[in-house]
Amino acid sequence: MIAERFSALPKPAKVLLVLVLVLFIYALPLLRPPLITTDQIDFGGVMFTVAIFALIALGLNIVIGYAGLLDLGYVGFYATGAYSIGVLTSQHGSWPFFLTLPVAVAVTMVAGVILGAPTLRVRGDYLAIVTLGFGEIIRITAKNVDWLGAAAGIKDIPHPNNIGPAPELPFDKGGFFAIPRVEWNGLIPSLDHEHATHVLIFGATDAIPYYWVILTALILVIFGDRLIKASRIGRAWEATREDEDAAELMGVPTFKYKLMAFALGAAIGGLAGAFYASGQGGYINPDSFPLLYSMLFVAAVIVGGSGNRWGAIVGGVLVAYLPERFRDFADYRFLVFGLALMILAIWRPEGLLPPRRTKRAKAAAAEIEALEEGEIEPEEVQHA
Amino acid sequence: MTPLTLHELFGNFDSFTNFTLGGLVFGAIYALIALGYTMVYGVLQLINFAHSEVFMYGTFAVAWVFILLHGTDQVSWSLGHALPILLVALIGAMAMSAGVALLLERVAYRPLINKNAPKLIALISAIGASFALSEAMGLRDKLTQKIGLADNLKDYVSKPGVAIQNMGQARDIYSNPVTIVPKHLFNIFGYRVTDVDLMIVVSAVLMMVALDQVVRRTRFGRGIRAVAQDPEAAALMGVNSTRVVQGTFLIGGMMAGAAATLYMTKIGSTQLNAGFLLGVKAFTAAVMGGIGNLRGALLGGLILGVAESWGSAVFGDTWRDVVAFVLLVLILLVRPSGILGEALGKARA
Numbered sequence: 001m002i003a004e005r006f007s008a009l010p011k012p013a014k015v016l017l018v019l020v021l022v023l024f025i026y027a028l029p030l031l032r033p034p035l036i037t038t039d040q041i042d043f044g045g046v047m048f049t050v051a052i053f054a055l056i057a058l059g060l061n062i063v064i065g066y067a068g069l070l071d072l073g074y075v076g077f078y079a080t081g082a083y084s085i086g087v088l089t090s091q092h093g094s095w096p097f098f099l100t101l102p103v104a105v106a107v108t109m110v111a112g113v114i115l116g117a118p119t120l121r122v123r124g125d126y127l128a129i130v131t132l133g134f135g136e137i138i139r140i141t142a143k144n145v146d147w148l149g150a151a152a153g154i155k156d157i158p159h160p161n162n163i164g165p166a167p168e169l170p171f172d173k174g175g176f177f178a179i180p181r182v183e184w185n186g187l188i189p190s191l192d193h194e195h196a197t198h199v200l201i202f203g204a205t206d207a208i209p210y211y212w213v214i215l216t217a218l219i220l221v222i223f224g225d226r227l228i229k230a231s232r233i234g235r236a237w238e239a240t241r242e243d244e245d246a247a248e249l250m251g252v253p254t255f256k257y258k259l260m261a262f263a264l265g266a267a268i269g270g271l272a273g274a275f276y277a278s279g280q281g282g283y284i285n286p287d288s289f290p291l292l293y294s295m296l297f298v299a300a301v302i303v304g305g306s307g308n309r310w311g312a313i314v315g316g317v318l319v320a321y322l323p324e325r326f327r328d329f330a331d332y333r334f335l336v337f338g339l340a341l342m343i344l345a346i347w348r349p350e351g352l353l354p355p356r357r358t359k360r361a362k363a364a365a366a367e368i369e370a371l372e373e374g375e376i377e378p379e380e381v382q383h384a
Numbered sequence: 385m386t387p388l389t390l391h392e393l394f395g396n397f398d399s400f401t402n403f404t405l406g407g408l409v410f411g412a413i414y415a416l417i418a419l420g421y422t423m424v425y426g427v428l429q430l431i432n433f434a435h436s437e438v439f440m441y442g443t444f445a446v447a448w449v450f451i452l453l454h455g456t457d458q459v460s461w462s463l464g465h466a467l468p469i470l471l472v473a474l475i476g477a478m479a480m481s482a483g484v485a486l487l488l489e490r491v492a493y494r495p496l497i498n499k500n501a502p503k504l505i506a507l508i509s510a511i512g513a514s515f516a517l518s519e520a521m522g523l524r525d526k527l528t529q530k531i532g533l534a535d536n537l538k539d540y541v542s543k544p545g546v547a548i549q550n551m552g553q554a555r556d557i558y559s560n561p562v563t564i565v566p567k568h569l570f571n572i573f574g575y576r577v578t579d580v581d582l583m584i585v586v587s588a589v590l591m592m593v594a595l596d597q598v599v600r601r602t603r604f605g606r607g608i609r610a611v612a613q614d615p616e617a618a619a620l621m622g623v624n625s626t627r628v629v630q631g632t633f634l635i636g637g638m639m640a641g642a643a644a645t646l647y648m649t650k651i652g653s654t655q656l657n658a659g660f661l662l663g664v665k666a667f668t669a670a671v672m673g674g675i676g677n678l679r680g681a682l683l684g685g686l687i688l689g690v691a692e693s694w695g696s697a698v699f700g701d702t703w704r705d706v707v708a709f710v711l712l713v714l715i716l717l718v719r720p721s722g723i724l725g726e727a728l729g730k731a732r733a
Contacts, residue, residue, distance in 0.1 A: 118717055126716055126720070130709075136705055137709055299512070332523065332526075338517075338519055339512065345492075350501075351505075
């Protein structure tokens with residue numbers, strides 16, 4: 001439908017359409033469209049969380065969706081990334097953010113290899129419980145080791161470096177220029193210059209610049225994801241996921257590729273954690289990374305459509321956004337969320353946006369079924 | 385508690401038995417909960433993530449039975465004195481947990497099983513159900529108010545004896561008004577064995593032996609094993625697989641209710657997230673022993689309980705959970721399908 005019509009467009013039109021869409025997504029916290037905007041909590045902050053979850057879901061999709069490894073301890077990598085930033089920029093050093101970022105990603109990737117090397121030989125659901133244990137070990141370690149700030153956590157994690165003239169408070173808020181945000185009175189928009197976003201100042205009051213940074217990271221990761229999925233590595237993952245023994249017989253070193261998926265997924269989780277740590281609050285503690293998050297991340301990937309990057313992103317957005325949007329339900333929001341998760345699972349077992357492969361496989365299975373039942377003749381299939 | 389050195393733990397026989405026997409008590413409770421995971425996994429090959437809530441509802445049922453039969457006066461009783469109510473509470477908790485487990489099967493699993501959905505999505509459905517169940521418990525103050533029974537049910541909703549106006553009480557720790565005081569019976573190598581500890585270990589082991597016999601010897605047990613081995617062949621042989629799955633959830637729920645009763649006897653209070661960590665531990669125990677294997681669940685539970693107890697003695701109480709998970713990894717490295725292997729279907733008749 002929409003996808004078909006889109007792919008029928010000429011290439012320049014496609015590029016233009018995508019650009020407009022991307023621009024709209026960047027501008028979303030400034031446009032504050034009615035219905036979507038959360039009233040009771042800063043919309044920029046919500047969009048920041050949503051983008052973090054989208055990034056995490058994209059990373060976990062590599063592990064679960066592509067390589068078929070059920071990882072219930074993904075929050076461990078998220079925490080590792082966040083703590084790497086915390087330790088290097090605040091707790092035991094004062095490195096600048098953008099220098100620490102690659103280090104944090106590297107540390108998380110190493111953590112992924114260290115966890116994966118012994119455990120990836122274990123199959124299926126056993127891996128789930130081992131990774132779940134890993135997530136909990138990371139949290140307990142952070143809670144009990146003074147070097148990591150123990151239960152008090154790490155404070156005063158510096159924000160990313162400002163781009164543009166530094167603010168000279170109280171009057172000059174700095175930045176190259178300021179963008180006012182839109183205020184809606186019913187359906188009538190007006191500009192709100194009081195709450196302008198200064199480009200590009202990372203302060204304590206405005207979450208929107210943080211959102212832009214993480215959105216940029218998300219887009220870069222999407223490009224990387226496309227390249228790797230279409231490469232030899234992506235095909236090796238798919239083969240391993242579908243039938244590990246067959247893949248091994250065909251000469252795919254399955255263990256190596258599984259470890260690669262695990263490490264790559266871990267690195268993306270670490271990247272998200274790093275952005276989270278240096279976010280608006282600049283504060284992390286062990287309770288920022290509860291075991292429950294791992295479940296939410298997995299839920300995001302599966303509900304969205306495991307194996308389809310857009311599905312995973314949609315899942316991540318929903319899981320982060322729904323509880324915030326339905327703050328009106330106040331106390332009931334997690335009850336509603338739990339029920340929604342169940343209903344989604346039962347209503348769309350393949351996820352909201354299943355990968356094309358799944359749809360093809362389903363169609364093929366239906367065809368075989370019809371052949372076996374004798375409802376259609378083999379010749380008809382060949383013509384079709 | 386100050387950490388002991390390894391030498392102090394293993395060199396001193398008294399402290400060694402102390403921690404070992406103390407660990408067995410928790411291990412027995414883990415084992416009972418682990419049964420629910422292991423049976424469902426054996427039959428359906430899926431992780432019943434919401435089983436921790438099944439257990440949690442059981443712990444509340446125990447406290448409710450005590451309030452119903454005794455009232456809200458805070459008293460301390462010996463085990464003998466509390467035993468009649470405790471038996472009723474056992475039945476209540478088993479009924480409650482089994483009811484929740486059956487509801488779970490009907491609402492969260494059966495629609496997916498009927499659709500032949502991928503296994504992973506059942507996990508998500510279970511996570512959703514787990515959320516919803518624990519939130520429903522945490523919102524029971526507001527829910528009872530909605531149906532206008534808040535005043536009648538106030539003792540069951542908030543801390544016994546506290547006025548209902550104080551909202552959010554449903555999320556607080558909820559205790560049994562009757563504190564069961566353990567009585568020292570005799571010493572085993574310096575470990576003070578109490579009647580409560582003895583009851584927990586003995587009744588847990590007895591229940592597991594009984595269940596093992598049920599699965600091995602009865603017609604229903606044969607049905608379970610048949611479905612676990614090969615669902616299609618079992619269906620062709622006339623086994624009603626829906627009935628078997630229901631029965632599996634029922635038994636798992638009943639065992640969780642029994643575990644909840646023992647837990648409440650030992651600990652005395654619960655909370656809406658009481659089941660979560662215990663559930664994770666119990667699942668760990670099930671995997672350790674070999675998931676799908678009933679005897680493995682018992683063995684895994686006991687080993688886990690003891691190892692945790694030793695671990696917390698050596699490294700300090702805060703590292704208790706880390707010890708559990710590291711042990712799991714080590715065991716899986718040596719025995720990739722658990723100590724006794726996966727075998728619900730393979731158990732000999």
